[in-house]
Amino acid sequence: MLVTGAGSGIGEACALRLASQGWQVALVGRRRAALERVAQRCDGLVLAGDAADSATWAGFIERVRTRFGGLDAVIACAGGHGLGAAEQTSDGAWGEALRSNLDSAFHTARACLPLLRERRGSLVLLGSIASLAAGPEVCGYTTAKHALVGLSRSLARDYGPFGVRVNCVCPGWVRTPMADQELQTLMAHYQEDLDAAYRRVTTDVPLRRPASSVEIAAVCQFLISAEASIVTGTVITADGGSSVVDVPTLPFTRLEPSA
Numbered sequence: 001m002l003v004t005g006a007g008s009g010i011g012e013a014c015a016l017r018l019a020s021q022g023w024q025v026a027l028v029g030r031r032r033a034a035l036e037r038v039a040q041r042c043d044g045l046v047l048a049g050d051a052a053d054s055a056t057w058a059g060f061i062e063r064v065r066t067r068f069g070g071l072d073a074v075i076a077c078a079g080g081h082g083l084g085a086a087e088q089t090s091d092g093a094w095g096e097a098l099r100s101n102l103d104s105a106f107h108t109a110r111a112c113l114p115l116l117r118e119r120r121g122s123l124v125l126l127g128s129i130a131s132l133a134a135g136p137e138v139c140g141y142t143t144a145k146h147a148l149v150g151l152s153r154s155l156a157r158d159y160g161p162f163g164v165r166v167n168c169v170c171p172g173w174v175r176t177p178m179a180d181q182e183l184q185t186l187m188a189h190y191q192e193d194l195d196a197a198y199r200r201v202t203t204d205v206p207l208r209r210p211a212s213s214v215e216i217a218a219v220c221q222f223l224i225s226a227e228a229s230i231v232t233g234t235v236i237t238a239d240g241g242s243s244v245v246d247v248p249t250l251p252f253t254r255l256e257p258s259a
Helices: 009-020 032-042 054-068 091-119 139-162 177-182 184-190 194-201 213-224 247-253
Strands: 002-004 026-029 045-048 073-076 122-126 165-171 235-238
Touching (some): 002 009, 009 032, 009 073, 026 054, 032 045, 054 091, 073 091, 091 122, 122 213, 177 184, 184 194, 213 235
Parallel strands (some): 002 026, 026 045, 073 122, 165 235
C-alpha cells in the first residue's frame, strides 16, 4: 500500500498502523528525514517528493511495482493550510492551497489507479469537516477540501466498474503538528497552553475532545479492508460529532443542566 503525507500526523499513523497489521508500505512526502524516521519503524519504502507534482509519480510507481509488485490500497493524506478570507488571499496562497490539498490527491489518484485496477484495490482521500462546512477565514482550504469530496465521488463513479473503491474521510480537530500550529493564534490571544486551546476549540463538540491520529487511521484501515467491500463513494465524518451540532441553538445549551 501507499500513503502520502506519511512523514507526520495522520499519514504517519496510517503507515505505522497498517504496517503493524502486515501491510508493506510506501511512504510519500516532501521531507525525506521525516519519512526515513517513519520507515525505520515500519520497514517502509521511502519516496521523497511532492505528491502534487505529476512529474514525480512515474518514478514512484516504478519503484512501487519493483518493490511490491503492485498496489492494494492508497491513503492520500498529503495536505496543507489555506488561511485567509478571499480578499486576504494572494494568487500564490490560493494556488498553494489548491496544490497542497487538491492537486496532491488528484495526481496521487491518477498515478496509482492503473495499479489499483490490477488488484481491484481501494483509495481513501483525507478531507476535513472543512469539506462540508466553512470555517472563518480559510477560503483556500475550505474550497480545496470541498473539491476533494467531488474528486472522490467522481473517482468512485468512474472506477467502481473496475472494482476500485474510493472513499473520503473527513476528520474534525485532530491532534497533529499542523493543528498544533493552527492553534498558536488562540494560545497567544488567551495566554493559554496547547491543551487548553484544544479544549477551547472542542467546547461544543459532543465528545468534547479532538481525535488522535491513531483514531483516524483506524477509520482509514476499515475503509481499505474487506469488511468495507461494499462501501464506495462515501464521505465518512470522524469529528467527535461536531457536524451534527445545530449551531443556532448553541445559546440554549448554556441553559441546560450538565449531565
